[in-house]
Amino acid sequence: MLENKDWTRRTFLKTSASVMALQLVNPFTGFAKNFSPSKENSKMNSNIKPAVLPTRKLGSLEVSAMGFGCMSMQHGYTPRLSNEETAKVIRAAYDKGVTFFDTAINYGPFINEESVGLALSPIRDKVVIATKFGYGYDENGKNIGLNSHPDYIRKMTEGSLKRLKTDYIDLYYQHRVDPTVPIEDVVGVMQDLIKEGKVLHYGLSEVGEATIRRAHAVHPVTAVQNEYSFWTRDPEHEVLPVCQELGIGFVPWSPLGSGYLTGTITINTPFDDKLDLRSHRARFTVEAQKHNWKLIGLLQQIGQRVYATPGQVALAWLLAKYSSLVPIPGTSNPKHIDENINALKIELSSEDMDELEKGFATIKVEGPRTTEALFLNHDIGANLGESSKGTHGKSPLPSKDN
Numbered sequence: 001m002l003e004n005k006d007w008t009r010r011t012f013l014k015t016s017a018s019v020m021a022l023q024l025v026n027p028f029t030g031f032a033k034n035f036s037p038s039k040e041n042s043k044m045n046s047n048i049k050p051a052v053l054p055t056r057k058l059g060s061l062e063v064s065a066m067g068f069g070c071m072s073m074q075h076g077y078t079p080r081l082s083n084e085e086t087a088k089v090i091r092a093a094y095d096k097g098v099t100f101f102d103t104a105i106n107y108g109p110f111i112n113e114e115s116v117g118l119a120l121s122p123i124r125d126k127v128v129i130a131t132k133f134g135y136g137y138d139e140n141g142k143n144i145g146l147n148s149h150p151d152y153i154r155k156m157t158e159g160s161l162k163r164l165k166t167d168y169i170d171l172y173y174q175h176r177v178d179p180t181v182p183i184e185d186v187v188g189v190m191q192d193l194i195k196e197g198k199v200l201h202y203g204l205s206e207v208g209e210a211t212i213r214r215a216h217a218v219h220p221v222t223a224v225q226n227e228y229s230f231w232t233r234d235p236e237h238e239v240l241p242v243c244q245e246l247g248i249g250f251v252p253w254s255p256l257g258s259g260y261l262t263g264t265i266t267i268n269t270p271f272d273d274k275l276d277l278r279s280h281r282a283r284f285t286v287e288a289q290k291h292n293w294k295l296i297g298l299l300q301q302i303g304q305r306v307y308a309t310p311g312q313v314a315l316a317w318l319l320a321k322y323s324s325l326v327p328i329p330g331t332s333n334p335k336h337i338d339e340n341i342n343a344l345k346i347e348l349s350s351e352d353m354d355e356l357e358k359g360f361a362t363i364k365v366e367g368p369r370t371t372e373a374l375f376l377n378h379d380i381g382a383n384l385g386e387s388s389k390g391t392h393g394k395s396p397l398p399s400k401d402n
Contacts (some may be wrong), residue, residue, distance in 0.1 A: 050126075051097035054344055056326050058249025059222035061171060061201050063128045065319070066341050067100035068093040069253065069330035070116055075107040076277045077258075081332055083111060087119035092334035094123065096341055102225075102251070102328045103164075104132035104175055105156055109141055113163035121165035130223075130251075131160050132205060134175030146377065148178035150189045157198060173203040173225055177379040183211055183395040187218040194219075203251070208381020209238040211393035212248070221248050226382055228252035230261055230314045230356070231283075231295055231365045234384040240322060248324075255318055255327035256311050260284070263296045263310035282367035291366040298359040308346050315343035317356055 054065040070090060073081045081089070090101060103116045113131060120127050133156045136147030161167060172193070174186055193199035201222035204215060215221050224243055228235045229252060243250045256262055258278055267286045271279035278284045283292060299310035308316070311329075318327050329340045348356075368375070379395075381388030 050095050053097035053099070053341065056249075057324055058171070058203075058251065058326060059201065059220065059247060059324075061128065061222050061249065063100035063326055064098050065326060065344055066098060066315075067102055067251065067326050067328035068098045068337070069328035070101055070103045070112055071107045072330035073332045074112045074115065075109075077332075078272045078276045079332060080275065081115075083115045083118055086112070086115035086332075089332060089334055089337075090116060090119035093337050094120070094127065096337050098337070098341070099126065100128045100130070100326060100328070102130045102253075104173075105160055106132065106135045106143060106175060109135070109137060109143060110159075110163060113160055117163050117165035124166055128170040129164060129166065130171035130173065130203070131164065131169055132173040132175040133157065133160070134173075134178065134205075146176055146178045146180075148174055148181045148186050150181075150185055153186070153189045154193075157193060161198065168197055169199050171201045171203055171222060172199045173205045173223075175205050176377045177204075177207055177211055177394045179394045179396065181395065182398040183215050183393070184218050184398045186395075187215050191219050203249075205253075206377070206382045207239070207379040208386070208388035208393055209242045210381060210388035210391050211379050211395055212239070212242050212246070214393065214395070216246055216248070221246070223249035223251050225251040225253055227254050227369060228318065229255050229257045230299065230317055230360065231257050231292065232369045233360075234369065234382065237384070238381050238387060238389070243324070244322060250322055250325045252318055252325065252327055256314060256329050258284075260292065261296070261299065261311055261314040263300065265289075280371060281369075283365065283369070285367065288366040291363075294363045295360065295365065298356065298363065301359075302348070302352050302356060305352070306346050306348065308343070309339060312339060312343040312346055313348070313356075315340060316346035316348050317353070319343065320348055320353060 055062050056065045068090065070086070073086045073089060101116060101120060103112045105113060116129060120129060133153055134146060134148050136144050136152065138144050160169065172190065177183065190199060190202040203221060203223040203225060204212060205225040207224060207226070212221060212224060224239060226235045226239055240250060259265055260283070267289050271284065273279045282288055296310050299313045303310055303313045315327055315329065318325060331337060375383060380386060380391055380393050
């Protein structure tokens with residue numbers, strides 16, 4: 001599924017040259033060390049004909065095998081970019097062959113969708129745009145909690161279409177399960193929007209098996225987007241298996257562990273206390289990083305064999321886990337897009353995969369993946385150590401009167 005005659009090994013080697021000269025973390029000292037096979041730096045040229053990447057399928061939706069997460073440029077991380085700066089990075093990703101772009105109403109909120117619309121409206125028929133609904137906002141635009149009531153979904157959909165400068169959304173996710181609205185009612189709205197041509201496909205985010213099965217029984221789910229990466233294994237116990245069983249695509253968010261798995265973050269990396277979510281994550285404390293650096297060492301060990309950075313190994317590991325999985329790494333630096341794309345050409349052997357699995361099982365990861373407050377918004381079965389079997393998930397059952 002990753003074969004494409006226009007995307008050759010020559011392309012891989014050419015674009016790899018400019019991204020391999022970067023700082024990698026020494027897992028034993030915490031200091032960065034140079035890994036520089038080439039000192040050449042290629043300049044981004046936005047006027048070139050877009051590259052053509054291999055594709056994968058999320059259900060029936062075909063997308064570039066590497067997507068692009070747009071959130072980090074304007075929400076959750078620093079630096080924060082303007083709409084114009086964000087649009088420039090998005091177009092750089094498109095020029096390099098990415099055709100699958102992920103955003104959400106809640107990113108900003110609102111402004112990230114505006115940036116995506118600014119960047120992609122001139123090439124709307126050439127790209128796949130995914131966005132998300134599911135939160136409510138007051139008159140000042142402040143997030144006031146989950147809201148997936150049918151009328152509110154319709155209202156938010158119209159806003160998204162306007163901000164994205166389009167008349168349809170390719171992939172529309174429920175951002176989080178609303179514990180007050182039956183998932184059947186939510187999917188009913190998706191069916192109506194699909195019939196109207198305003199939505200082409202729908203998906204779910206941070207859900208467990210029970211909710212997935214309930215939704216899929218009403219209308220086929222195209223994709224599930226839960227957090228998944230080399231150091232976050234929560235979907236493996238029930239979510240990935242049910243996606244594989246039902247033919248549902250899987251889109252792992254934060255596939256590089258909020259940047260940690262790139263091997264460029266140390267205990268001296270500053271995080272803005274108000275703007276950068278990592279400043280409040282247990283995995284990014286000094287003590288946790290001292291332990292988690294061992295995972296970077298493991299990725300480096302494999303990377304030395306396949307001539308790849310830790311981040312590329314982490315992405316290649318994900319791609320090898322499921323043929324209908326499409327990562328959406330984000331970046332504010334166009335130069336990092338090449339590195340992520342080139343992970344598509346890295347082939348990990350069964351021995352490599354086995355070594356990574358055994359190494360992770362031995363090292364383990366220090367710290368939960370998010371905060372307790374955010375865990376509360378996740379569906380039953382979405383988190384490690386939980387199971388939705390024997391439950392109906394967090395979404396209430398439909399009323400018998402319906």
